């Protein structure tokens with residue numbers, strides 16, 4: 001892995017501080033969700049991205065949402081949808097299954113979003129299946145001459161599924177404008193990557209499809225942004241799919257209920273020392289691009305926004321039982337016209 005580069009890849013100081021804001025917002029919002037989970041206010045599981053926030057935020061920052069670009073997160077990519085414009089209050093309400101959450105309590109966590117309205121889409125849980133979905137979205141965008149780029153996140157475990165191979169093959173053959181961020185975070189639940197795949201590095205899977213590929217240090221925010229931006233530019237120029245392997249590590253268990261007893265503590269210590277937020281901020285300070293006071297101001301803003309979002313979500317009602325059977329089919333008017 002390379003040392004953190006001080007090359008800012010065309011990002012202004014304002015951009016860099018915006019990235020820092022999204023990094024800190026992701027971490028602080030997840031910490032708040034942990035507190036709510038422990039108060040039994042979260043319905044379902046809580047899947048953190050501690051230690052991986054850098055690649056979710058940096059990669060998603062390379063898209064142009066005004067242009068109609070679409071990001072597809074998985075459960076550990078909350079940072080990417082915050083970059084795309086998701087509201088913290090909507091995310092907390094989703095986790096609490098509130099009546100005024102985007103899915104009105106019918107879906108949980110970050111399983112929500114519409115490509116045109118939000119710039120991100122809700123995921124389905126069957127791992128691998130979102131690659132064919134994103135192939136479809138980018139194909140539709142091209143047929144509509146919208147010049148949009150899609151970005152799909154996928155884990156090391158999910159890249160072993162048949163749907164991943166079929167979707168990647170189709171997208172590559174069609175030269176679709178798709179960027180795939182393959183997050184190698186060491187474990188798929190309790191299965192280490194070495195027991196998941198025999199390839200030397202997961203980016204080698206690109207050879208099976210014939211698409212471009214890159215390996216990047218996913219805990220290096222600027223390097224990840226640069227790799228994603230190169231891939232987005234290629235996609236927009238009609239040069240097709242890029243598979244980016246982001247090497248990172250899942251510092252917490254699969255979810256809050258998992259004590260990750262199967263992960264050697266030395267590995268957690270090793271990767272904790274490579275915290276992407278700490279590294280990014282240190283690089284900015286060392287380069288004279290920011291001062292500690294900038295980060296303090298960002299943290300105060302983040303804390304206040306997360307507090308306000310929490311209060312709003314806590315005040316929201318739960319769904320009414322008599323509405324449970326509504327909105328199951330398009331056209332019953334529950335979601336509006338259609």
Ligand SMILES: Cc1ncc(C[n+]2csc(CCOP(=O)(O)OP(=O)(O)O)c2C)c(N)n1
Nearest residue numbers: 076125126127155156157158185187188189
């Ligand atoms: C096809 C399929 N098989 C199994 C599962 C259950 N499952 C949910 S998350 C997960 C682990 C995923 O690991 P990885 O893709 O590496 O992502 P990470 O959790 O490490 O971010 C599994 C096995 C699923 N959702 N879909």
